Amino acid sequence: MNIKQYHFLIVGAGLYGATFAYEATRRGLRCLVIEKREHRGGNIYCENIEGINVHKYGAHIFHTSNKEVWDFVNAIVPFNRYTNSPIANYKGELYNLPFNMNTFYQMWKVKTPGEAQLIINEQRQKALDDMRSRGYSSPRNLEEQALLLVGKDIYEKLIKGYTEKQWGRKCVDLPSFIIKRLPVRLTFDNNYFNDKYQGIPVGGYNRLIDGLLTGIETKVNVDFFEDRAYWESIADKVVYTGPIDQYYNYQFGHLQYRTVHFETELLNISNYQGNAVINYTEKDVPYTRVIEHKHFEMFGADVDSIHKTVVTKESSTEWQPGMEPYYPVNDERNNAIYEKYRILADRETNVHFGGRLAEYKYYDMAPVIEKAFHDVNSLVKE
Numbered sequence: 001m002n003i004k005q006y007h008f009l010i011v012g013a014g015l016y017g018a019t020f021a022y023e024a025t026r027r028g029l030r031c032l033v034i035e036k037r038e039h040r041g042g043n044i045y046c047e048n049i050e051g052i053n054v055h056k057y058g059a060h061i062f063h064t065s066n067k068e069v070w071d072f073v074n075a076i077v078p079f080n081r082y083t084n085s086p087i088a089n090y091k092g093e094l095y096n097l098p099f100n101m102n103t104f105y106q107m108w109k110v111k112t113p114g115e116a117q118l119i120i121n122e123q124r125q126k127a128l129d130d131m132r133s134r135g136y137s138s139p140r141n142l143e144e145q146a147l148l149l150v151g152k153d154i155y156e157k158l159i160k161g162y163t164e165k166q167w168g169r170k171c172v173d174l175p176s177f178i179i180k181r182l183p184v185r186l187t188f189d190n191n192y193f194n195d196k197y198q199g200i201p202v203g204g205y206n207r208l209i210d211g212l213l214t215g216i217e218t219k220v221n222v223d224f225f226e227d228r229a230y231w232e233s234i235a236d237k238v239v240y241t242g243p244i245d246q247y248y249n250y251q252f253g254h255l256q257y258r259t260v261h262f263e264t265e266l267l268n269i270s271n272y273q274g275n276a277v278i279n280y281t282e283k284d285v286p287y288t289r290v291i292e293h294k295h296f297e298m299f300g301a302d303v304d305s306i307h308k309t310v311v312t313k314e315s316s317t318e319w320q321p322g323m324e325p326y327y328p329v330n331d332e333r334n335n336a337i338y339e340k341y342r343i344l345a346d347r348e349t350n351v352h353f354g355g356r357l358a359e360y361k362y363y364d365m366a367p368v369i370e371k372a373f374h375d376v377n378s379l380v381k382e
Contacts, residue, residue: 005234006032011224012241014042015365016355018212019372020239025216027380032235033213034222036242040213043326044365046204049266050308053204054293058260058314058326059277060205061296063198064366070197072369076211079199082296085190086277086289090157097279098192099154100185107153113186120184123151145176150184161283166316167258175331195366200296232350237379241355243325244341252340255360256333257325263287264312270304272311287313328360352379 008024010017013035021031039045043057061084064070073079088095096102104116127147131137139145142163146155159182163171167178183194201208224231224242232238240247245255276295280287291312294303319325328334338360345353354375356363363371 004236006030007236008032008239009034009231009235009237010239010241011231012036012042012355012357013040013209013213013218013220014241014355015044015209016363016368016372017042017239017241018209019369020354020376021216022212023373023376024380027376029380031216033216033218034224034231035218035220036223038221040218040220041206041209044205044209046206048204049310051306052294052308052310053206053297054264054310054312055205055291055296056262057324058262059289059291059296060365061193061198062200062365063193063195065194065196066366066370067197069366069369073201073208077201077203077207080202080297081299082200082276083198084192084277085275086192086279087275088158088162088279088281089285090161090281093157095158096190097158098183098185098190099150099158100190101188102190103154103158107157116186119153120151123153124148127151139176141172142174142176142178143171145179146171146182149179149182158281160281161285162279162281162288164283165286165288168316168318202297204297236350238351239375240351240353241358243357244338244345244353244360247351247353247358248341248344252337254321255337255341256329257319258316258327258329259319259323260326261315261317262312263315264310267309267311268307269309270307272309287315289314325357328356328362330360330362334360 007029008021008031010021010031010033013033017033018040021033024031044060045056046053047056048054061082062073062079063084086097088097093106095106101113101116104110104119108116108119110116110119124147127144128137131139131144139148143155143160146159150159160171163174167174225246243255245252272292273290276292277289279289291314293310293312294306298305345351352375353359354371355368
């Protein structure tokens with residue numbers, strides 16, 4: 001008999017892999033987690049600099065309306081009260097996000113929901129009339145979609161430049177489905193998310209990953225593809241969380257992504273911008289946003305308890321093979337390529353594909369956990 005050492009080999013120690021390992025282990029199954037990077041946690045990994053937890057791969061804010069998921073993560077590590085309230089900077093003008101009564105007052109000096117709605121409706125109708133005058137009434141691209149949703153002023157100041165930097169393409173060349181809706185709130189509410197629960201793990205995301213992987217054998221600096229046959233031989237089933245096109249040796253071509261460039265700096269001041277996230281929506285500013293990491297976990301007077309701060313400028317760039325993949329480019333071409341890989345994946349009997357890269361799908365953190373729950377339940381018989 002060929003008795004395997006593990007029930008599951010989990011390739012990738014990100015949030016999906018760690019949650020899957022935790023749930024499978026809880027059911028009495030033996031897991032081995034291997035990770036190509038030198039650390040666990042995937043893109044939610046935090047690096048501690050001068051007592052500040054720095055989100056090394058970009059800002060991550062946990063939010064969900066699923067009480068089961070919220071209770072699950074808080075049982076691993078308590079979460080703080082952080083509320084995501086980003087600011088937009090357009091040519092030195094500051095606007096609250098998401099679009100709400102604070103935004104509309106800053107833009108038009110209106111003070112009532114009725115006044116704001118009137119301006120938005122007038123601009124939306126103007127966009128629709130312009131389209132009809134050209135012989136069509138459905139948006140053909142992202143620009144037309146945005147104009148129909150929020151009108152010219154909000155689009156030109158707060159959407160156009162940021163979106164073009166994020167995707168590296170003009171809004172008229174981007175498909176309309178990228179922004180199916182844009183939230184407009186006629187209240188003075190700067191909370192970006194509608195979810196019931198949100199926050200940051202007290203002490204940073206590493207504590208969440210460490211809690212999920214406690215007692216589970218984990219190896220870092222291990223590349224699955226350097227000795228694929230060996231790793232596949234030691235477990236009953238492989239749970240693969242890496243790029244699906246790499247698993248199949250790119251036989252149908254590379255899937256495309258957007259990637260992110262980070263410039264991180266330690267400053268000898270206690271407070272740089274007064275907020276965790278400020279988006280720069282003017283196209284001529286090369287970066288998309290500036291993150292000041294201490295504001296994720298320090299509030300009020302606590303901000304001054306450390307007379308240093310860490311800021312990161314984020315820039316979105318075109319992805320090339322060998323670069324870190326961040327955002328799937330789910331256009332018609334890439335979705336067609338992914339579908340070919342998905343058909344191969346569905347035929348596998350000893351390999352399960354899960355997570356952002358393996359499914360070529362952008363996931364927030366809570367849905368990643370929900371997906372891991374679902375997949376463990378599907379693959380493991382109680």
